Amino acid sequence: MGDRSALVRRFDLPPARWAAGHRGVDLAAAPGTAVRAAAPGVVTFSGQVAGRPVVVITHTGSGTPPLRTTYLPVAGAVPVGTAVSAGDRIGELTADSGHCPVDCLHWGLLRGARYLDPLALLGTGRARLLPLDSP
Numbered sequence: 001m002g003d004r005s006a007l008v009r010r011f012d013l014p015p016a017r018w019a020a021g022h023r024g025v026d027l028a029a030a031p032g033t034a035v036r037a038a039a040p041g042v043v044t045f046s047g048q049v050a051g052r053p054v055v056v057i058t059h060t061g062s063g064t065p066p067l068r069t070t071y072l073p074v075a076g077a078v079p080v081g082t083a084v085s086a087g088d089r090i091g092e093l094t095a096d097s098g099h100c101p102v103d104c105l106h107w108g109l110l111r112g113a114r115y116l117d118p119l120a121l122l123g124t125g126r127a128r129l130l131p132l133d134s135p
Contacts, residue, residue: 008104011117023115024070024108031095031103035074037084038107038121044068046076046091055091057084063111069118070108072096 008026037057045056055076059067074091084090093105100106109118 008100008102011115011119013115013117024106025118026100026104026106028100028102028104029093031093033093033105034089035071035091035093035105037086037088037090038069038118039067040085041066041069041083043076043078043080043082043084043090046078046080052096053091053094057090065112067116068110069121070106070110072106074105 006028008028011023011025013023035055039057039059039062041057041059041062043055044058045054047054049072052073053075054070054072055074056071057069059069071090073094073096075094076091078084078088078090093103095103107118109116109121
């Protein structure tokens with residue numbers, strides 16, 4: 001599921017925690033498609049959130065707090081506590097109603113409660129220039 005042509009919607013961090021935005025990326029895929037771990041880690045959640053199946057992987061050794069990737073709607077295929085490598089099958093995409101104009105995987109990335117662009121894990125996130133501090 002790394003094909004760029006499958007990108008339906010990019011990450012769009014809202015200006016405030018409560019504001020509208022898109023806290024992940026959507027990748028077009030048919031229900032039944034195998035979903036694979038983006039990076040090595042440990043499955044720390046696999047279950048329902050607001051009626052949708054979700055898998056969460058915590059990426060140990062990625063800093064404090066550690067990075068977490070989220071995958072939905074994904075029916076988990078491995079139990080919580082399982083160590084996975086990048087590319088390991090973690091579940092299967094299920095049908096979703098209304099999130100995307102086509103069937104899709106919503107893929108998120110967090111550090112603590114802060115949402116980040118998951119495409120940065122692949123080296124394809126958006127570049128952001130920061131102001132230089134005065135010497």
